[in-house]
Amino acid sequence: MQKNVDILVIGGSAAGIVAATTARAFYPDKAVMIVRKEQKAVVPCGIPYIYGTLKSIEQNIIPAGHITDAGVEMMIDEVVSIDSEKKTATTVSGTVISWDKLVIATGSVPKVPGWLKGTDLDNVFTIPKDCQYLDHVQHAMEGSRKVVIIGGGFIGVEIADELSKKGLDITLVELLPHVLQMAFDEEMSVRAEEILTTSGVKLKLGCKVEEIEGDGKVTGVRLDGGEVLEADLVILSTGYLPNTTLAADAGIKLNELGAIRVDEYMRTENKDIFAVGDCAEKFSFFTRIVKGLMLASTACSEARIAGMNLYKLSRLRTFGGTLSIFSTAIGGTTFAAAGVTEQMAIERGFDIVSASAEGIDKHPKTLPGVHAQRVKLIVNRESGLVLGGSVIGGVSAGELINVIGVIIESMMTIHQVLTLQLGTHPLLTGPPTGYPLLKAAENVAKKMRQ
Amino acid sequence: MQKNVDILVIGGSAAGIVAATTARAFYPDKAVMIVRKEQKAVVPCGIPYIYGTLKSIEQNIIPAGHITDAGVEMMIDEVVSIDSEKKTATTVSGTVISWDKLVIATGSVPKVPGWLKGTDLDNVFTIPKDCQYLDHVQHAMEGSRKVVIIGGGFIGVEIADELSKKGLDITLVELLPHVLQMAFDEEMSVRAEEILTTSGVKLKLGCKVEEIEGDGKVTGVRLDGGEVLEADLVILSTGYLPNTTLAADAGIKLNELGAIRVDEYMRTENKDIFAVGDCAEKFSFFTRIVKGLMLASTACSEARIAGMNLYKLSRLRTFGGTLSIFSTAIGGTTFAAAGVTEQMAIERGFDIVSASAEGIDKHPKTLPGVHAQRVKLIVNRESGLVLGGSVIGGVSAGELINVIGVIIESMMTIHQVLTLQLGTHPLLTGPPTGYPLLKAAENVAKKMRQ
Structure with missing residues (x-):
């Protein structure tokens, strides 16, 4: 044809x-x-x-x-x-x-580590964007009690959080010292880990998987220390x-x-x-x-x-490169970050000043459904340009991180952020007197003067 | 001393x-x-x-x-x-x-219309920022059944929405054709009116109050057509x-x-x-x-x-003037606007193009708690600068309007908005494939080419 x-x-x-x-x-x-x-x-x-x-x-x-x-x-x-x-x-x-x-x-x-033995056992799954496969994973979960998730990135953490609600016995294994470490600074990862632990997820951090064990069907995951985690089902969320x-x-x-x-x-x-x-x-x-x-x-x-721009470059790209904006919700708490993390900024060689502020996401704090909100900003010391930011909060943090994203993309300095006009409302946002994003900006400015 | x-x-x-x-x-x-x-x-x-x-x-x-x-x-x-x-x-x-x-x-x-008779009757109240007075209003409400609110701005509408939850008989009288007309375009006001009406609030739009009636204590509010609204209590929310x-x-x-x-x-x-x-x-x-x-x-x-800047102008104001950002929630739906409305832009003489897009505030739409979201953008035709925007949505619309606020304050054009990078997550935002703010920008761009 x-x-x-x-x-x-x-x-x-x-x-x-x-x-x-x-x-x-x-x-x-x-x-x-x-x-x-x-x-x-x-x-x-x-x-x-x-x-x-x-x-x-x-x-x-x-x-x-x-x-x-x-x-x-x-x-x-x-x-x-x-x-x-x-x-x-x-x-x-x-x-x-x-x-x-x-x-x-x-x-x-999905990326499957080639050196890892046992990835071909029954009930060892990756998470591809494939309806039939995912449907099959879901059916396999229904007959499982002990689930080991290998990889503590977004997919691994989100699945752990979801499965914990169903009362399954979940262990999450992560090679790095913390979950979500590629996206968030340590204090955010630690907060996410606390929530996961409270939900009953067992965390094995800084642990290398040596082998997936079983005979036809998976029976466990052996860590490099020798410990074997029992498993009816294993999810490999080790990247794409x-x-x-x-x-x-x-x-x-x-x-x-x-x-x-x-x-x-x-x-x-x-x-x-x-x-x-x-x-x-x-x-x-x-x-x-x-x-x-x-x-x-x-x-x-x-x-x-x-x-x-398929036929002509009629819409010039005004922002070059990729500004990563991550957001997720774990146990009802939103974790979000835009631009660089503090750790990443230091590794890349940026001279930075960072500061945080804590507050609430509705006001006054006596309102039903108020969630704590913590905003962090990472700023280039001499230029004052905002390089990154993060939010831990309630549902609205998913759009608040986009406020920070636009601040970064439009190359605003911390001085501009200090005089920014932002709308507030009791049922919808933090208070105008203590809007955490602006308080974080103040705290950065204070440090820059020292 | x-x-x-x-x-x-x-x-x-x-x-x-x-x-x-x-x-x-x-x-x-x-x-x-x-x-x-x-x-x-x-x-x-x-x-x-x-x-x-x-x-x-x-x-x-x-x-x-x-x-x-x-x-x-x-x-x-x-x-x-x-x-x-x-x-x-x-x-x-x-x-x-x-x-x-x-x-x-x-x-x-509070501004009390000087020409209006009866504002000094018992149980006729304004809404000042005064704890004792407001406490007194609250006690008076407890003994009341029929409440007439004069003025359909934010205070009037929000109080009507709150009192309707308590089963009181509420009538809201507004002189202009629509509630919240100083802040929102007509289609938003109409949506707010629908929600108020569904909650049992009776609306008297485009109605002038002629007199507050009573003998010592208020008994009713007479409109200029002659109709008298019975009232045990009247709230004057006619501005400040x-x-x-x-x-x-x-x-x-x-x-x-x-x-x-x-x-x-x-x-x-x-x-x-x-x-x-x-x-x-x-x-x-x-x-x-x-x-x-x-x-x-x-x-x-x-x-x-x-x-x-008390002692020296050390923090230059980078954004002159006031960018009004309004937000409120009526019956659980958020209404928010930043910059100019379409109506106001036309009145002020701006040559504009405006367009809207509808979507959802979580994705997929099968998730619990999904709220419809509608975003409108108002753009200066030749310069492409974004002059205003509005959102009707769920809780996250309170911060989404601040995304639009920063777009306006940083003097972005619609072309920049089209390539903006915004974070999305199923539980927190609209879908990346149909994020209403970006779809609205596309719709504006489409109109501008016509």
């Missing part, structure tokens, strides 16, 4: 969908098609919640309605090769699709790798992390081929250092940039 | 407290004193909630601990005169306080006036709205005398037009600016 489109998007998760719908919005006369393997696309960051808060994976599907409403054609098939010169893509079913512009949004796949075999086979350049090399507008060396999302290269907003970051929000931002 | 201080702050509500504590933070060697009448200061925006959500006025007090912790001295007394030349202030108890720098933070008082008699008597200049004239650093013509909060003049961020806006968040921002 032969098919012609103007814009072909390979991959139909968050980034692919946004690239396609943005392309339609900005180039309404172009024919846009997504090719993806999956009939249904799972909401990536919602995956941990299918094991607790949501009832099933069916509750965690990206709605397809607005894709077709936007005039994007959807083909369920798998692209197996790309010909950059002929400008075609061939699918497993034999269809040859010719395109004018190509967007690669093939995402990522860019899914770039297809691109590499087509001769498209990858970087040292295996991600597709792109410029500021998500273009590969071939100006007709774009890459967005987990499969695409990322640079730090601050240092231009190459990063292995994978976030749906970042992926969608890239997809918008690609979608708007 | 004689007393000497470096910095004297008259008034100890939100603005006075922040001016004093900021002064202490930035000038730690200066003696700072607040003189205020009230032993306890009420949280201004929390007042409506003492009639429902909170149990009593005692639950709505600004904590005094952090004021004294900051090293600010507090004197409960009333300043009755200021001598600008001798640099003294005299209190009703006869104490003469000499000061080097003076901050006037005397706030506002700057409380500036003290300043005027001292020869300090007022503007045409009766507010104390100030420069960008909140200084009066006398560089040693500052004014902040409801008693101080405000200018529009966009047009420099004089505004009658009174918001605790604005007051606190001014107080910080004054407090930092």
